[in-house]
Amino acid sequence: MGARVGDGYPEDPAHESTFTFSWNGQEIRAHRGATILGALLASGHRVLRTTRIAGEPRGPLCGIGVCYECLVTVDGKPNRRACVTAAKPGMVVTSGAVARADRTES
Amino acid sequence: MAPNQVVTIVGAGPAGIAAALTLAEYGVPAILIDEAEHIGGQYYKHFGVAPGSSRGRELDQLRQQGRERLTALERSPVEVRLGTTVWGFFEPNRLALVADDQVEVLEAPSVLIATGAIERVAAFPGWTLPGVMTAGAAQRVLSHDGVLPGRRFVLAGTGPLLLAIATQIVEAGGDVAAVVDCVGLTAPVRGLRYAQAVVGQPRRLRQWAEYRRALRRAGVPYFHDYTVVEARGEGELREVVIAGKDAEWNIRPETRQVLEADTLCVHFGFTASTELAQVAGCALAFARERGGWYVAHDDGMRASLPGFYVAGQVSGIGGADLAEATGALAGLTIAYDRGVISAEVYHRETRPLRRTIRQGRAFARILNEVYTAPAAIARLVEPTTVLCRCEEVASSQVDQAVSAGVTTLNGLKRRTRCGMGFCQGRICSQVLGAYLEHRCGVAPEEAGVFNARVPLKPVPLGALATIPDDEA
Numbered sequence: 001m002g003a004r005v006g007d008g009y010p011e012d013p014a015h016e017s018t019f020t021f022s023w024n025g026q027e028i029r030a031h032r033g034a035t036i037l038g039a040l041l042a043s044g045h046r047v048l049r050t051t052r053i054a055g056e057p058r059g060p061l062c063g064i065g066v067c068y069e070c071l072v073t074v075d076g077k078p079n080r081r082a083c084v085t086a087a088k089p090g091m092v093v094t095s096g097a098v099a100r101a102d103r104t105e106s
Numbered sequence: 107m108a109p110n111q112v113v114t115i116v117g118a119g120p121a122g123i124a125a126a127l128t129l130a131e132y133g134v135p136a137i138l139i140d141e142a143e144h145i146g147g148q149y150y151k152h153f154g155v156a157p158g159s160s161r162g163r164e165l166d167q168l169r170q171q172g173r174e175r176l177t178a179l180e181r182s183p184v185e186v187r188l189g190t191t192v193w194g195f196f197e198p199n200r201l202a203l204v205a206d207d208q209v210e211v212l213e214a215p216s217v218l219i220a221t222g223a224i225e226r227v228a229a230f231p232g233w234t235l236p237g238v239m240t241a242g243a244a245q246r247v248l249s250h251d252g253v254l255p256g257r258r259f260v261l262a263g264t265g266p267l268l269l270a271i272a273t274q275i276v277e278a279g280g281d282v283a284a285v286v287d288c289v290g291l292t293a294p295v296r297g298l299r300y301a302q303a304v305v306g307q308p309r310r311l312r313q314w315a316e317y318r319r320a321l322r323r324a325g326v327p328y329f330h331d332y333t334v335v336e337a338r339g340e341g342e343l344r345e346v347v348i349a350g351k352d353a354e355w356n357i358r359p360e361t362r363q364v365l366e367a368d369t370l371c372v373h374f375g376f377t378a379s380t381e382l383a384q385v386a387g388c389a390l391a392f393a394r395e396r397g398g399w400y401v402a403h404d405d406g407m408r409a410s411l412p413g414f415y416v417a418g419q420v421s422g423i424g425g426a427d428l429a430e431a432t433g434a435l436a437g438l439t440i441a442y443d444r445g446v447i448s449a450e451v452y453h454r455e456t457r458p459l460r461r462t463i464r465q466g467r468a469f470a471r472i473l474n475e476v477y478t479a480p481a482a483i484a485r486l487v488e489p490t491t492v493l494c495r496c497e498e499v500a501s502s503q504v505d506q507a508v509s510a511g512v513t514t515l516n517g518l519k520r521r522t523r524c525g526m527g528f529c530q531g532r533i534c535s536q537v538l539g540a541y542l543e544h545r546c547g548v549a550p551e552e553a554g555v556f557n558a559r560v561p562l563k564p565v566p567l568g569a570l571a572t573i574p575d576d577e578a
Contacts, residue, residue, distance in 0.1 A: 031251070038251025046255070047236045047342060053498045057341050059236025060255075061495070061533070063243025064148060065141065066224050066379075068528035068564075069495065079528070079564065083243070084142070 019089035030087040037063070037070055037082040048072055048082055049095045072096065109444045112137055114201060114212065116192050116382060117220035119147020120426045121418025121433035123175050125218050128437025130182035132446050137185045137212075139192060139203070141563075145179065146172050147222055148242065149426045194560035195386040199413060202560070207569045216413040218436055219383050219401060220429075223376040223419035228263070228479045229493055229501075229537040230486040231336045233372070237343025241271040241373035254280045256369030260346040262286040262334035263373040265477035266310070269317035271371065276324045283365045285326060286348050288333045288374075289477055310469070335362070335486055337370055346370050355482035374479035377536055378420045384558035387411050392551050395471040397423030397478070398539075399555055405460075406439035407432055415440060424470030431462040481543035493541060494534040496527020504541065513548045515539070515556050528564060531556035 020027045023040060030039035037060055040048070046059040048070050060070040065084040073096030074080040082093075113129055115122045118140035129136040140147070150172035179186060187205070194202035201214045225240040232238065241261055247253045258281045261272045272285045321328060329348065335357060336347040350361035376397060380390055383401040389410035391402040400423075401416040403409050409416045417436040418429035435456055442452040487493070489502040499522045507521040515531070515538055518524045524538060525531030535556050542548040 034251050035247075038247050038253050041247055041255045042251065042253040051498055056234060056498075057236050058234060058495075059239070059342075060243055061227070061239050062224060063240060063246040064224065066529060067495070067533050071528070077566075083246070086143070 019087075021087055021089065021091035021093060023093050024095060028087075028093075034087045035083055036072065036074070036080075036085050036087045036091075036093055039087045040082065047095070109133075109446050110135060111215045111444075113216050113218055113440055114139065114214040115218040115220060116140075116201075117147065117222055117418065117420075118142070118145045118186065118188070119220060119222050119418060119429065120149050121222075121429040121436075122147070122218070122220035123179060124430040124433030125220065125415075125417055125437040125440075126184045127175070127178055127182060128434045129440060130184050132437075132441040134437075134441055134444065134446060135183065135185075137187060138179070139187045139190050141189070141191045143189050145176055145186065145188065148246070149429075150175070191563050191565075192382060193562045193565050195382065196560075204565050204569050207566055209565065209569045216415070216440065217386070218415045218417060218440070219386075219388070219409065219420055220416070220418040220433060220436075221379040221382050221420050223378050223397075223423055224532060226374040226377045226479060226536055227372055227533060228374055228483045228486070228540070229491055230334060231488050231491050232338055232343075234492050234495055235337050235339050235343045236341070237339065237368055238337050238370045238372065241268055241371040244369065244371045245271045245274060248274060248278055254278055256367075257281060258283055258367045259369045259371060260284050260286060260334070260348070260365055260367040261371045261373070262288075262346070262348070263371075263375075263479070264289040265373060265375050265473060266314050266317070267375075268371075268373045269314065269321065271373070272326065273317045273320045275371075276321065276326060282321070282324070282326045283346075283367050284348065285321060285328045286332045286334055287328070287330045288351065288479070288483070289330065332361070333357075333483070333486070334370065334372070338364075343368055343370055355480070355485045357485075374483075375473060375477055376419060376423045378423060379532070380420060380555070381530070381532070381558040381562050383409065383414070383416065383420065384555070385560055385562060386414060388414050388416070390555060393422070394478075395422075395467075395474050397470075397474040398550065406442075406456075407436035408439060408443075422467065422470065423474055424466050425473075428463060428466030428470060431459045431466060435459045435463065479540065481540045484537075484541045484544035487541060493537050494522070494524040494527065494531075496529050496534070497523040497525075499524045499534075501541065504538070505545075508542070508546050513542065513546065513552060514554050515542075516554060518542075519556060525556045530559070530562070 017032050018029050020029050028043050047057040058069050061067040063083050065081050070082040071079045072082045073094045078096050112135045115138045118138050126136050126138045190203050190205040199214050201212045203210045225242045244255050247255050260283050264287050332350050335349050338345040346365045346367045350358040378400045389402040390399050392399050401420050403416045407415050415436045417433040438456050441447045487501045491501050493501050503522050539550050542553045
């Protein structure tokens with residue numbers, strides 16, 4: 001079995017099983033049921049945010065919603081975990097800055 | 107405890123499902139809660155591989171097993187709540203939940219904690235670079251999304267799962283530059299210490315041998331007694347430096363190699379997810395053969411706090427068969443404690459489970475003692491290496507705190523902000539435990555665990571406003 005990597009999902013109009021959402025202004029194709037993380041990785045995006053203090057790039061670490069490294073902003077809501085958040089048609093996802101965990105609305 | 111009071115099971119993996127089905131069998135009402143949108147935890151989630159291959163058959167069997175459990179659950183009166191995070195516990199016995207940004211407070215007179223485990227990681231220079239992830243993360247995007255998270259992989263760490271996932275990546279068409287195992291497969295059978303437990307598990311041994319053969323066939327280089335020493339790249343992973351090491355983790359410089367790779371998958375076994383048990387006030391215990399810290403329990407899976415039970419990985423790391431047996435045992439104990447079944451039935455029904463658990467723990471001991479990251483892995487850490495990823499605390503800052511006399515994780519938290527970020531120390535506690543033990547000679551029992559605090563997972567403020575008035 002070959003899995004997709006870096007090339008995005010192929011268009012599949014016959015089955016209408018793909019849709020698009022926006023990532024930092026760029027159109028990303030996703031399969032129904034995909035997580036935001038899965039769709040972004042399929043399109044070759046793995047840098048999801050920069051850190052608060054050093055401004056270092058970060059990507060996913062644990063993949064199961066524990067490490068909070070893959071935090072993104074979804075439709076204006078900050079600090080959403082890309083790995084456990086389902087991608088939805090028309091969603092606007094950005095690599096928002098992450099504030100301190102103890103001082104922010106998450 | 108009244109027979110008809112509902113049991114709240116937190117965690118719908120193999121242990122939680124087994125407990126729920128057992129309770130249903132004896133007519134004890136149960137609610138099964140999981141944060142994920144799917145049932146089965148991390149275990150019953152696998153992706154399809156080529157049909158007809160033996161690996162394919164193995165996964166088919168797993169999927170079949172998973173489907174059977176799911177069907178049994180659907181036919182049972184168990185109430186299943188998915189997409190629901192348990193974020194707190196309030197006296198006397200209320201669980202705080204959040205689902206779809208809506209908060210709910212649930213009366214929970216008895217609670218079965220089956221919150222599972224997370225993968226163990228280790229800190230090394232460059233481990234925060236995008237492209238460095240756990241092997242389980244790679245497996246999850248493969249299984250859930252059918253996506254390979256990169257093109258060229260290095261897998262580093264130890265344990266059978268490292269090999270399993272390497273095999274899955276190869277079968278999915280990924281290019282695996284190397285599997286780097288800090289232990290080596292023959293380690294447990296070099297001595298007699300673990301021989302009996304190994305011989306008792308022929309199925310597992312066959313499985314491991316199969317992974318090795320599959321990787322050899324695919325021409326994947328396998329390095330044992332080697333470790334990753336550095337991840338490099340500008341903004342993203344480009345290179346992985348590996349090297350041979352001796353038993354004390356002295357790096358053999360002449361063996362250093364630089365491998366080109368865009369994805370480094372690390373895996374050093376598992377560590378129990380004890381946070382909910384902690385905030386409820388259940389005692390923890392530490393044993394290397396159980397994989398470190400776990401929720402203390404008696405031989406019926408009762409936790410130290412009345413009304414609380416525990417099952418699965420959170421009662422000691424040991425895989426799915428063991429998790430299911432402890433789940434069923436916990437279910438029977440609850441039925442017995444409520445007077446639903448007699449002592450005679452309890453003893454008869456639990457006897458085979460106890461045997462499975464005994465054998466399972468003996469085998470798990472090998473995984474937990476041999477195929478793990480010893481404290482000496484902290485040798486890889488350099489002064490600028492980040493130990494707490496959320497709060498960006500470098501090891502030099504931890505050294506300063508240690509010089510000032512800090513010897514516990516909670517002391518480090520106050521002094522350095524380690525563990526104060528979004529993950530609440532779930533990742534850095536493992537790294538810091540090894541670091542304190544290796545660099546400062548502080549035993550894990552003395553270093554302790556981070557105090558768990560509510561909310562266990564960040565809850566949106568808007569959601570908190572949805573708490574009913576009488577609970578606020």
